[in-house]
Amino acid sequence: MPEKVLTNRxxxxxxxxxDEWITTRTGIRQRHxxxxxxxxxxxxxxxxxxxxxxxxxxxxxxxxIIVGTLTPDMPMPSVxxxxxxxxxAGKAGAFDVSATxxxxxxxxxxxxxxxxxxxxxxxxxxxxxxxSRRTNWEDRTTCVLFADGAGAAVVTASDGDSGxxxxxxxxxxxxxxxxxxxxxxxxxxxxxxxxxxxxxxIEMKGKDVFKHAVRALESVAHESMEKAGWNNDDLxxxxxxQANIRILDFLRERLNLPKEKVFINIDKYGNTSAASIPIxxxxxxxxxxxxxxxxxxxxxxxxxxxxxxxxxxx
Numbered sequence: 001m002p003e004k005v006l007t008n009r010x011x012x013x014x015x016x017x018x019d020e021w022i023t024t025r026t027g028i029r030q031r032h033x034x035x036x037x038x039x040x041x042x043x044x045x046x047x048x049x050x051x052x053x054x055x056x057x058x059x060x061x062x063x064x065i066i067v068g069t070l071t072p073d074m075p076m077p078s079v080x081x082x083x084x085x086x087x088x089a090g091k092a093g094a095f096d097v098s099a100t101x102x103x104x105x106x107x108x109x110x111x112x113x114x115x116x117x118x119x120x121x122x123x124x125x126x127x128x129x130x131x132s133r134r135t136n137w138e139d140r141t142t143c144v145l146f147a148d149g150a151g152a153a154v155v156t157a158s159d160g161d162s163g164x165x166x167x168x169x170x171x172x173x174x175x176x177x178x179x180x181x182x183x184x185x186x187x188x189x190x191x192x193x194x195x196x197x198x199x200x201x202i203e204m205k206g207k208d209v210f211k212h213a214v215r216a217l218e219s220v221a222h223e224s225m226e227k228a229g230w231n232n233d234d235l236x237x238x239x240x241x242q243a244n245i246r247i248l249d250f251l252r253e254r255l256n257l258p259k260e261k262v263f264i265n266i267d268k269y270g271n272t273s274a275a276s277i278p279i280x281x282x283x284x285x286x287x288x289x290x291x292x293x294x295x296x297x298x299x300x301x302x303x304x305x306x307x308x309x310x311x312x313x314x
Contacts, residue, residue: 001032001149001269001279002043008144015140022144023267027245031147031270033132039073041082043150044128047278048083055154057122059087062154065094066110067126068103068274070181070303071134072096079128092124100179101241101302102169103127103274104151105310109167111155112310119157126152127274134181136201145244146202147270151278161313162293166227168220168309175212178205179303213247216307218254221299224309228295232256236294237284241301242266242276263289273302290314 007030008019022028034043044067052059067080080094099106104127111123128150137143157163182188183199194200217240225235238261240248245266252262263284272279277298284290294314301307 002034002038004033004035005030006033006147011144014137015143017140017144025246026145027248027264027266028144028270029267032149034130034148040069040071040128040130040150041073041079041086043130043148043275044069044079044083044126044152045086047128047150047152048087048124048126051124051152051154052087055156057154057156059089060091061122062087062089062092062124063121064111064114064123065089065092065126066097066107066123067095067128068097068099068105068107069128070098070100070103070273071130080126083124083126089124099274099302099306099308100304101243101271101273101276102300102304102306102308103302104277105167105298105300105308106169106306108153108155108164108310109169109308112164112167115155115157121156123155124152125155126150127276127278129273129275131202131271131273134200134202136198139201141206142202142204145271147272149269149272149275149279151275151282153278153281163312165311165313166224166309168223168227169306170216170220170308171304171306173304175208175305176303178208178212179203179305210244210247212305213243213301214250214254216301216305217247217251217299220307220309221251221255221297224297224299224311228311230295230311234295235261235297237290237296238262239277239280239284239296239298241299242269242280243271243301276300285314
């Protein structure tokens with residue numbers, strides 16, 4: 001996480017909002033924001049080094065680097081290539097995956113297929129975002145939500161019965177306009193008109209996104225567990241994309257899960273898009289909420305729309 005913390009109290013002095021309004025509607029109390037000169041690739045490298053150390057793997061052993069992100073440092077080169085350079089992972093292929101908040105699970109699914117095809121591979125999978133630079137800090141409906149951060153995982157062939165059991169990927173481009181950043185691509189090149197419209201920032205139709213999100217997340221949760229041969233009693237921990245506490249609460253009720261089976265850390269980090277699941281996974285492991293042999297379900301939903309589910313035995 002970036003060192004800089006932006007609390008709800010800080011936002012009270014920036015826009016017409018309150019700590020109570022933000023907390024009750026989103027569950028967020030603070031978020032981490034990059035400082036001047038700090039970029040997406042910096043966060044991704046930091047998370048990668050931590051993951052490599054935990055895995056006992058050298059950067060020189062990595063065969064492939066996949067980064068899920070919607071906020072790269074620049075259109076070209078990819079964040080993955082910048083990470084490869086900084087880590088000194090000279091033999092690794094590298095590319096980014098643009099699947100918004102589902103970017104980490106999409107990337108993890110790709111890594112799973114590569115390792116199943118070639119069990120000798122070691123793959124670095126990263127979810128990393130700097131959403132603060134795509135946030136309109138005058139729009140109180142969105143600026144209270146988004147934040148910066150990164151998480152990473154080293155994916156290798158597993159011994160015994162641990163590892164990824166099922167993956168599910170979905171998308172629906174017919175509703176793309178409900179959650180967008182319209183500008184800065186080739187359809188709307190940057191100019192004064194674009195800047196005056198604020199198209200360089202995230203735009204979201206919140207109520208519509210909520211409806212699609214809860215339906216998609218519930219559906220992919222059931223699909224993922226069915227593919228893994230699980231029922232609710234088999235599940236030890238649900239790690240869902242940390243977008244909004246109301247979505248998480250609604251989802252828990254729909255899935256009929258007790259609170260202790262749902263990991264929540266949105267209060268500390270806000271919505272970090274593709275980074276939210278690896279950040280939560282890391283925190284769950286370090287805090288003891290996740291134990292060896294546990295059955296874990298990870299699900300995500302984001303702009304595009306995209307949604308995904310991955311089951312694994314830790």
